[in-house]
Every structure is written in C-alpha cells, then in structure tokens.
Amino acid sequence: MFNVKLQSFEAAAKPKIIKEVKSLLGLSLVDSKKFVESAPKILKEGLVKDDAEKIKKTLEALGAKVDLE
DSSP states (O other): EEEEEEEEEEEEHHHHHHHHHHHHTTTHHHHHHHHHHHOOOEEEEEHHHHHHHHHHHHHHHHHHHEEOO
C-alpha cells in the first residue's frame, strides 16, 4: 500500500493545488488552503500503486512535488 505525500509546490501553482486537494479530500476551500500550506503532509494513505501514481501525476502536472511512501 502507498501513501501520497505533498512535499511542496510552486507558488504560482498554489490555487490549482488547493482546488485539486479540495476535490480529492472533500475539504472546504479554507481547510484545503490550510492543508496545502502545511506541506509536507500526507495527502492520502493506504492506496494501491495505480491510484497513488494517478494522484501523483495529476498534482505534479499542476506544479506540486509529490512523493509516494
């Protein structure tokens, strides 16, 4: 099983990252902003490799640095 960890992000990409985190986690916009600003932080836990890779690719395409653990 894999954990997806948001390590960091490009400053210009912050709004897009916040929107994606909001969608992925079902958080409010305010909570999503706080989550992103508290990086590095585990985004999702216990995922199969394919699902973890999909989230990683999506966030990296938006300008985030993401690790799988």
